[in-house]
Structures are given as C-alpha cells and as structure tokens.
Amino acid sequence: MRRAVSARDAGLRRISAVTRWLVVAVVGLSGALALIASQAFHGRTVSNASAAASSPAVQAPAASSDGFSQANVAPTPTPAAPVVVSGGS
Amino acid sequence: MTAVAASARWRALGTSVVVIATQPRELTDAAARVHDVLDQVDEACSRFRDDSELCRVNAAGGSRVTVSRLFVRATRCALRAARLTDGDLDPTIGSSLRAAGYDRDFAAVRAGGPVRFVRAGGWKRIELDDAHSTVRVPAGVELDYGATAKALAADVAAASAAEGLAGGVLVSLGGDIATAGEPPDGGWAVRVTDDHSSQTPGEGQTIALRSGGLATSSTTVRRWRRGSSELNHILDPQTGAPAEVCWRTVSVAAACCVDANIASTAAIVRGERAADWLESLRLPARLVAADGEVTLVAGWPAPEAD
16 A cells, blocks of 8 residues: 555656656747747838838937947938038049 | 028048038138148048058058057047948958059049959957057058048037037038037038039939938949959958949938948948848938939938929
8 A cells, every 4th residue: 555655656756847847848948939039030120212201300219229329310301402512522 | 590601612631621600700710620620630541641640550560659649539430430330341441442543642543454452451450559549550451541530520520610619510521521519490401412522413312411410422433444444432341342333322311420421331332231231220321223213211301392
C-alpha cells in the first residue's frame, strides 16, 4: 500500500515538473518569436505627394532617434516672390 | 513680424554669398560678421589654399597637428556627418576628389585624360583630440570638408549675424541656407531648384522657411569631363566614383543648415533608398529624379496650384 502511494506521489511530482518546464518553454518561445517578429517587421510611415499636400504645415517633432535635428516648423507653400534660391552649387 | 528689407551679395568659399536682414539698419553689421566668419572658415577648411589648417593636416605625413577650435569644430561636424550617414559622407574623400580631377578650385578644373577612381581613406582613421585641439590622419589620407564646412559656416555666420541685432537674418552660401532671429512676415520665401546660380527661372518650387536651415544638393552642377566620363562632385566614398544619379537634386529642411546639408548630400549617394530614409528621419524633403519626377516626403509641401 505504502509503495503504491509513493509511486503515485512520484508520478504526480514528475507530471508537475514536466508541466512547469512546459510553461517555461512556452513563455520563452513566445518571447523569442515576438522579438523575431518585431525585428523582422518594423513599423513604417508611408508617405507620398498627396499626403504631403494634405498637411503642408505639419509640426515636425523636436528630435529624431539617430541624431538629426528637425525643423521646428516644416516649410510651407507660398505665393511670395523668392528672396533667395537654394540649388546645387 | 517684419518684411524682408535689405540684402548684400558677394563671393566667398568658391561660391555666392547672400545675407538678408529684416531690418535695413542691421544689414551692414550682419554682413560684416558673416564676412569674418567666412574668412575664418576659409583659413581653416579650404582644400585649395596651402596655408589652410586642412592642408597642413593633409601634408603632415601622419603626424599630429595642433589646430584651431574652429577646425576642431569642423572636424567634429564632419565626423558626425559620417556617423549619421554610415559613411555615405566621408571627410577622407579628398584623395578621391583629387584622383577624379577635382584637384583645384572648381573654376579652374578642366577636362583631362582618363579618370581613375580611388575610394575614400576611411573616416574612422581620423584621430581628433578635442581636449588638446589636435588632429591626425594617416599619411596618404586627405581630408575634404566640402560636404559640411560650407553648411557649418552658414549656421555659424547666421547665428553670429543675428546676435544682439534686431529682426532676423538669412545667410545663403551657394544655396545652403541658415536663418536666425525673427523671420519676415510669411517666412523667408526660398526658391528650390537645380542650380542656385541659374539666372533663368527653371523647374522648381517656392516655399516659405520660418526657422532652421535648408540645403539643396544636385548632380547638375560642378560637372567636368575626364576621358569619356562626365563626372560630378558628389562621390560615393565606397568607390570614389560619382554617385549613380537616381536623384538629380535633393532639397532638405532641418533645424540647421548642417543637418539639412548632410541629409541632402547623403540622399544623392543613397539613391533609391533615400526617400524612405528621409521619411524615417522626419526631415521634410523634395527629391527630383533624373527624369524630373518629384517626390515629396515628411511634410514637404505640395506646390501651390497655378
């Protein structure tokens, strides 16, 4: 009788250990897959001329992550006569 | 807010200089300050005068050279440009330019024999000791700060010109523009096009700039022939050859002229990848393809309807 109880308890401990390792493995695998997916599919802003046309005076953010400094205010269209030319030199 | 009132124009650093002040009485002072800054930048960074600090560093045969604080700043600026562009701008491009035939002031560059291309020396080989104001490059490596020094000069000159003066100031060096102080009513009206010196109104767009800097890089200017090759001044540091012309002209607006110029020049080198790159940086830009098709990114405005 005692041997049967011991065998049952040992079996339950093994099942419990296997379950714990399964949970750990599933959580780890999920994290790894999430990391791979986040690196493979970056978030991305799509832009085209029509989008630019609809928001000509968009307020640019103050700084970008890689060190370029952005204008406080994006250029806007103007009917005014130019005072200076920017072109290749 | 004020209206644009007065301007001064002359030539320096091998290109045209325009200084505009919103307050006429401030123009003389502003122009004098710009003049001083440009003289200092020329003495420090010119590749075409033997007494410049840049030429002394290039000729030092690998020895360490003590330089001015301005040259340290210009070197930091050039190294930052290289870092931000993963080497698409490389201040060790000097030997590549020389090999390609751009070995003197551009006005004196003439057609010549067959060309050979030499890749840049490698910007990571520059040793800058900021604390002791020294610079060293290995023997044979030649610096050229053409991609950043003019824009840096514009930023420094505009800040200097506007300091303590009323109103606002715009400084343009060959079409690379820096602004400081209060802009005029409606902003600074700037025409962007292929060639800043063109006397005829070509394709382009007029935009209003309220702060910061604007720069345009183009493969349509500073072109010369070597053998059967037609070359332009924007070289790919990886090959030493002119960048393939995906975009003939790129204009970028940023918080300062240096960053605008770094982005516009690197965009020419980057080719097809440039539009997405500029968009990811959120730098408003106008890119003109070789066939004239225009791409606008990151909030650059569409042209006003006729």
